[in-house]
Amino acid sequence: xxxxxxxxxxxxxxxxxxxxxxxxxxxxxxxxxxxxxxxxxxxxxxxxxxxxxxxxxxxxxxxxxxxxxxxxxxxxxxxxxxxxxxxxxxxxxxxxxxxxxxxxxxxxxxxxxxxxxxx
Amino acid sequence: xxxxxxxxxxxxxxxxxxxxxxxxxxxxxxxxxxxxxxxxxxxxxxxxxxxxxxxxxxxxxxxxxxxxxxxxxxxxxxxxxxxxxxxxxxxxxxxxxxxxxxxxxxxxxxx
Numbered sequence: 001x002x003x004x005x006x007x008x009x010x011x012x013x014x015x016x017x018x019x020x021x022x023x024x025x026x027x028x029x030x031x032x033x034x035x036x037x038x039x040x041x042x043x044x045x046x047x048x049x050x051x052x053x054x055x056x057x058x059x060x061x062x063x064x065x066x067x068x069x070x071x072x073x074x075x076x077x078x079x080x081x082x083x084x085x086x087x088x089x090x091x092x093x094x095x096x097x098x099x100x101x102x103x104x105x106x107x108x109x110x111x112x113x114x115x116x117x118x119x
Numbered sequence: 120x121x122x123x124x125x126x127x128x129x130x131x132x133x134x135x136x137x138x139x140x141x142x143x144x145x146x147x148x149x150x151x152x153x154x155x156x157x158x159x160x161x162x163x164x165x166x167x168x169x170x171x172x173x174x175x176x177x178x179x180x181x182x183x184x185x186x187x188x189x190x191x192x193x194x195x196x197x198x199x200x201x202x203x204x205x206x207x208x209x210x211x212x213x214x215x216x217x218x219x220x221x222x223x224x225x226x227x228x229x230x
Contacts, residue, residue, distance in 0.1 A: 035219070045157070045165065045208050047219040061218055097164060104153035104212040105170040106219060112164055 002026040002108045004098045009113030016088050016117070022081040022098030022110055030054065030076040033101045036083050038094035039112075046094075049083070050101070065091075088117045122147065122220035123209055130228040136197040139225045141209030142190060147220050149190040153212035156185060156194045159224075160205045168207075169194060196227070204229040 008020040024032070033056070036048040049062040049072045060072055071084045081098055095112040102108075124142040131137040141148065141156075148154055154172045157165035167176050169185035172192065182197045192211070196203055209222040 037219075044224045045210070045221040047221065050218050061216055063218075103171075104151065105155050105167070106210065107167055107170070107176075109164045109166075 002100065004100065004108060004110035006096065006098050006110045006113040009096065009115045011116045011118065012088055013119050014088060014090055014117055017084070017086045018088065018115060020083040020085070020096055020098075020113055020115070022083075024079045024081065024098075024100070027100065029074075029079040034072075034074065034081045035099045035101055035106060036070075036072060036081075037097045037099055037106065037109075038092075039097070040091070040094040043094075047106075048096070051081070085115070088115075090117050093117045122213070123211060123222035125207075125209060125222035125225045127223070128226045128228065130230055131196075131199045132230045133199050133201065135199050136195060137199060137227065138196075139194045139207055139209075139227070141192040141194070141211075141222050143192075143211055143220070144190055147190075147211040147213035147217075148187065148192055150214070151212045152187070154185065154187055154192040155210045156183075157208045157210065158203075158205045159208065165208060199229050201229050203227060 003025045005023045035050040051060045051072045069087045073082045097112045098110040099106040100108040156169040158168050159165045172187045173185040184195045206224045208224045213220045
């Protein structure tokens, strides 16, 4: 069974940093393309960023609102995905979901972790 | 403003059918047969209901079906049940730099 478990969320002040983690199990993590999707309180879903598998180049892409501030990385030896978030803004407040993409579909989702950016 | 356009709300009575539309552009919905639909109950993570326009993951009821015509995709739920009451989001792959775009979500109320 595929499991994705996010952690690391919390309260941070504007301008601060936070690192989210996503522990994966039930599939070959090293072969997977992984993404982060967020959902602001009471709002819709927004794709944040994606990292390919190392065999496919390990490259990353980001949505415009987070480009240059957020970085996603992976540790295949630990089956873990990371999202480093810097220069946080109040509008980054959201539940952040870790997802596994299969053939162009965001197929599996974690339960999410809440990030609150507030002074 | 979301990249894909969905109605904010739809409603139906138990046993009825409803359809939720999702309108994109020739750069996303119109270019790829990679439209998916997610169901989200309050406080829960989204659940994949339809992928690649009209395919159902294992375990999803055959009351859920999807289709696409041009730049518009649709989700139909037949034989509405109380547990179908939830928010529904469409999503389309949009190429290697944009990756994925979502609709703003549709709140389904079962009367």
